[in-house]
Amino acid sequence: MSRELARYLATRFGQLLLIVFVAVSINFIIPRLLPGDPVQTALARLQATGGAQNVDIQAVSAAYRAKYGLDAPILEQYINYWFDLFRLDLGVSFANFPEKVSTMIGNALPWSVTLLAVATLIAFATGSLLGARLAWPTAGRGIKAFVPLMMILTSIPFYLLAIILIYFFAVVLKWFPPAGGVDTTRIMRLDWATTEDILRHAFLPCLAIVLGNVGFWALGMRSQMVSVLGEDYITFAEAKGLPPRRIFVWYGMRNALLAQVTALALSLGSVVSGAVLVEVIFNYPGLGSLLYVAIRGQDYFVIQGVVLMLIVSLAVLLFLVDLIYPLLDPRIRR
Amino acid sequence: MTVTDTDKPILVVEGLNVHYDTGKGPAKAVNDVSFSLKAGERLGLIGESGSGKTTMATALMRLTRAPGRIAGGKVLLDGQDILKMSPRELRETRLRDIALIPQGAMSSLNPVMKLDEQMIDAIVAHKPGMSRAALDARVAELLRSVGLDPSVAKRYPHELSGGMKQRAAMAIATSLSPKVIVADEPTSALDVVVQRQVMQTLGRLQDGLGAAVVLIGHDMGLIAQFADIVGVMYAGKLVDIGPVRQMIETPRHPYTKLLVESLPGIEVKQALTGIPGLPPPLVDLPPGCSFNPRCPFAFERCRTETPLLQDVAPGQQAACHLYPEHQVLPPLPAMAQSHNGEARP
Numbered sequence A: 001m002s003r004e005l006a007r008y009l010a011t012r013f014g015q016l017l018l019i020v021f022v023a024v025s026i027n028f029i030i031p032r033l034l035p036g037d038p039v040q041t042a043l044a045r046l047q048a049t050g051g052a053q054n055v056d057i058q059a060v061s062a063a064y065r066a067k068y069g070l071d072a073p074i075l076e077q078y079i080n081y082w083f084d085l086f087r088l089d090l091g092v093s094f095a096n097f098p099e100k101v102s103t104m105i106g107n108a109l110p111w112s113v114t115l116l117a118v119a120t121l122i123a124f125a126t127g128s129l130l131g132a133r134l135a136w137p138t139a140g141r142g143i144k145a146f147v148p149l150m151m152i153l154t155s156i157p158f159y160l161l162a163i164i165l166i167y168f169f170a171v172v173l174k175w176f177p178p179a180g181g182v183d184t185t186r187i188m189r190l191d192w193a194t195t196e197d198i199l200r201h202a203f204l205p206c207l208a209i210v211l212g213n214v215g216f217w218a219l220g221m222r223s224q225m226v227s228v229l230g231e232d233y234i235t236f237a238e239a240k241g242l243p244p245r246r247i248f249v250w251y252g253m254r255n256a257l258l259a260q261v262t263a264l265a266l267s268l269g270s271v272v273s274g275a276v277l278v279e280v281i282f283n284y285p286g287l288g289s290l291l292y293v294a295i296r297g298q299d300y301f302v303i304q305g306v307v308l309m310l311i312v313s314l315a316v317l318l319f320l321v322d323l324i325y326p327l328l329d330p331r332i333r334r
Numbered sequence B: 001m002t003v004t005d006t007d008k009p010i011l012v013v014e015g016l017n018v019h020y021d022t023g024k025g026p027a028k029a030v031n032d033v034s035f036s037l038k039a040g041e042r043l044g045l046i047g048e049s050g051s052g053k054t055t056m057a058t059a060l061m062r063l064t065r066a067p068g069r070i071a072g073g074k075v076l077l078d079g080q081d082i083l084k085m086s087p088r089e090l091r092e093t094r095l096r097d098i099a100l101i102p103q104g105a106m107s108s109l110n111p112v113m114k115l116d117e118q119m120i121d122a123i124v125a126h127k128p129g130m131s132r133a134a135l136d137a138r139v140a141e142l143l144r145s146v147g148l149d150p151s152v153a154k155r156y157p158h159e160l161s162g163g164m165k166q167r168a169a170m171a172i173a174t175s176l177s178p179k180v181i182v183a184d185e186p187t188s189a190l191d192v193v194v195q196r197q198v199m200q201t202l203g204r205l206q207d208g209l210g211a212a213v214v215l216i217g218h219d220m221g222l223i224a225q226f227a228d229i230v231g232v233m234y235a236g237k238l239v240d241i242g243p244v245r246q247m248i249e250t251p252r253h254p255y256t257k258l259l260v261e262s263l264p265g266i267e268v269k270q271a272l273t274g275i276p277g278l279p280p281p282l283v284d285l286p287p288g289c290s291f292n293p294r295c296p297f298a299f300e301r302c303r304t305e306t307p308l309l310q311d312v313a314p315g316q317q318a319a320c321h322l323y324p325e326h327q328v329l330p331p332l333p334a335m336a337q338s339h340n341g342e343a344r345p
Ligand SMILES: Nc1ncnc2c1ncn2[C@@H]1O[C@H](COP(=O)(O)OP(=O)(O)OP(=O)(O)O)[C@@H](O)[C@H]1O
Pocket: B020, B021, B022, B027, B029, B047, B048, B049, B050, B051, B052, B053, B054, B055, B056, B066, B067, B068, B103, B218, B282
C-alpha cells in the first residue's frame, strides 16, 4: 500500500467519523432545543391520544429521569449520551415499554440490510450490463426496445410501482404474499421451509426496488458507455485485433463503471429512502416500517434511534464505496 | 532501408472513398484515393487539418465508425482486400499484418490497465497459448526496442509521460512485426526534442521489421526527413505523390509548392507565408479542381473539370490541369504574384 493510498483511506475514514459525530450530536441537541421536558411532553401527548394506556407512566418517566439525568448540566448529559451509545443503549420504546430501542433496531436491521443490499446489487448489475449492451454498436432491435421501458420505469414513482406489483402478483394472481417478512404463524428455524417462506415474502419488495432502480442504472451506463466507446483507447483496442467481448468488458465496461460507482455513492441516500417507502407499503419488518410505526405512534426514542441508524449506515456505505473506488480507478490510488 | 527485391506492392489502395453522413449530405473526407506501397517503403502523407488523413488511416484498417462509412474502393494488403474480410479474418489481420499508431496515442492506452497487460492482451489475441514467462520476456524486449525501460511495464498510463505513451503505443503496434505500419501524427503534442527521438525510434523499428510505413503528419519538414515518398492530400483527395526529393526540390502541383514554401527555411529567414484562404467544405466542393479558389495558377478549365492523377515526372503523379502541357510548374502568373505579396524574389 502506497503512502498516497494510506492518506486517501485515512481521509475517508476521518470523513466517516466526522459524519457520525455530527449526526450523533444533532440527534442529541434537537430534542433538547424543544421547550420543556421531552419525555414529559412525549408522554403527555401519548396519553392524550390514548396511545399509552397500558403503560405505567410513572415508571417510564422515572426510568428516563434516571437514565438521562435531565437535570444535570448539558455537557454531562452529552457525555453520558455518548457513553450510552457505546453501550448501544438508545433508550426504551414508549409504545412497547420496556422494550429497548436497540433490540428493536437489531431485529429490524437484518431484514432491511439483506433486502436492500440484494435488491440494489441486482438492480445495479443488471442495469449496468443492460446499459452497456445498449451502447454497443451491435445492439439489436430487441434489446433497444428496453430503452423506452427503462425510461417509463424510472419515471414511475416507487410506491405506485409497489402497489401495481401487489395488485397483480399478490391480489390477482396470488403468487406471492402481499405483505410481511414471513408467515405470521411460522416458527423461525434454520430450514428450507423457513428460507422459502422468507424468500417468497421478499420477492415482491425486492422486485419493486429492482424495477424502480434498474432504469436509472441502465440509462446512466448507456450514456457512460457511449462516451467511453468514443475514446481513442477503444479504437486502439480494435486496431490490436482484440475479440469484441474483451473490448466490451475490459476496455468499455471497465471504464464506464467508474462513473457508475460514483453515481452509486451519490444516490445511496435516495436508494435508502426509497427502500423505507417500499418496506412501509409491503409492511416489511425492516427499519423503514419500524420508523413509520414509530412516527405514527410518536414513539420518540425509536424515531431518534432509527434516524441515527440510517445516517450512520449511509455514512458507512459511502465509506465502503470510497474503499472500492481506488480498486477500480488506478488514478485515485497513486 | 530494406527494400525487398520483389517489386510486388504490399499495400494497394484503389479508389478508396470514405464519407461522413451529415445533415447536408455526405462529406467526402476521402475521395477516390489510390496509391500503392512496397515492402520497406516509407510513405509520408501530408495535408492541412481536416484534409482526411486520419479518416484514411482508420479506413485502411477498416476502423471507420459512424457517422463515417467506407463508400467504396479496395484496400489490398498482400493481395487480400481488407474491406471484404470476414470479421474474424479482419481481427486476425489487424496488428499481425497491419498496425495503427493512432493520432492521439496519448489517449490510446486504457487508463485502468497496466501497460504490460495491454501489451499482453494484444499478443495473446493473436498467439494464444504463450506462456506467461515468454510473454513477459516479449514485453520487456518490445519496450527496450522503443527505448523504454522494461520496468515501465508495471505502470498505468497516467504514470507515463506523453513521449513514453507514444513509445508504448509504438511497442504495441510493432509487437507482431506487421507488414504495414500506419502512424497517424505520432509526434504531435510532443516537444521538438522528443519528436526527433520518436521519429528515430520509428525509423529504427521500421528498418528492423522491413515493414512499409504510412506516416501521417502536417509538418512537411518532419515528413521530408523520414519518408521516401510523399503524398499530399487536399480536401479528401490525393493530389500529388512522388519521391521526396523531387517533391521538395521541384514541386509540380501548385498546392505542394505552396506547402513547401511555407516551410520555414534555415538560412533564409523568410516570413512564414502560409497558404491564403481555407480548404473548401467537404459536403460542398467547388466544381472542377477543389483547390481552384485558392490556386494562383487556376484557369478556366480548373473551374469546370476535375483533374485526375497523371504522371508528371518519373515516379511522380499529380492531379492538375497544368500537365501534361508543362514539364514543371510555370512561373506564377503576374496577377497572383502581386496579390501574394513581396516575399517572393
Ligand atoms: N465524426 C465525423 N463526423 C462528420 N465529419 C467528420 C467526422 N470526423 C471527421 N470529419 C470530417 O472529415 C474531414 C477529415 O477529418 P480527418 O480527421 O480525417 O482530418 P485530418 O486530416 O486527420 O486532420 P488533422 O490534421 O486535424 O488530424 C474533416 O473535414 C472533418 O470535418
